[in-house]
Amino acid sequence: MLKLIERLGSIEASRASDTLTLPFELRMRGRLKAQSDGGQEVGLFLDRGPVLRDGEGLEADSGEIVIIRAAAEPVVTARIDAGLALARLCYHLGNRHVALAIGADEEGGWVRFPPDHVLEELAERLGATIHHHQAPFDPEPGAYAQAGHAHGHSHGHSHGHSHDHSHDHSHGSEDGHGAHEHDHVH
Incomplete structure (x- = not known):
């Protein structure tokens, strides 16, 4: 199995030896076993971080590079x-x-x-x-997201969404609440 361990950000397709096409739901995960478009068994072993973007490169522990494609x-x-x-x-x-x-x-x-x-x-x-x-489907990454920046927190949405909205209320707080590209535990 090809172990993909490092995010490279957006790369030229010519640098990659294979592609991995995934739907949005799976591009939110840092851990995943899948089959590349070329038929290789691959495993994602990435830090919890931003959603994998279409065109983003991932490097394997062996040095091979795979590019992500949005399905x-x-x-x-x-x-x-x-x-x-x-x-x-x-x-x-x-x-x-x-x-x-x-x-x-x-x-x-x-x-x-x-x-x-x-x-x-x-x-x-x-x-x-x-x-x-x-x-x-490659949604907006959110104002607080940065390529390669890991959001090391878990956000369970356990707080109520019944605010009265009569006060000044920002949904883009520093905890990344407004970004919604962080991993959700399934």
């Missing part, structure tokens, strides 16, 4: 005009504490998230057009 998986893309409408949509969806991929292209702005009828309904109420499809 196509069921997603919802909500399309809306770029600018204030997109900002408003991102704000309201982000306030639900879900991972979001955000972008813009020639058709306007978009927000991508895993299928969820409540989020889809919210997006439609805000004026977005919803598209269900298969695509790689």
Whole structure:
């Protein structure tokens, strides 16, 4: 088994001898056994840290390099005009504490998230057009995330989410609460 032990950050594909294509849920894990796209048995033995990003390199204890690819998986893309409408949509969806991929292209702005009828309904109420499809899901890493920076804490979400919101409340606190790319214990 190829033991992948070090995060290299984003690398050129030509440096890698193989690829490992994983869905978002598995890219959140630091420990995993899988089969590479080339058919090798691989094991992740990484520090608890940020989500593995599409294009990130991992180095094995033997020196081989494997590049991570985000697998196509069921997603919802909500399309809306770029600018204030997109900002408003991102704000309201982000306030639900879900991972979001955000972008813009020639058709306007978009927000991508895993299928969820409540989020889809919210997006439609805000004026977005919803598209269900298969695509790689590589959400925003969060404002406090840094490539290669390990968040050595466990965050169990045991606190209540019934705040009254009549006070100034920041969801992006220094504990990484607003980032949501840290490992969750399953």
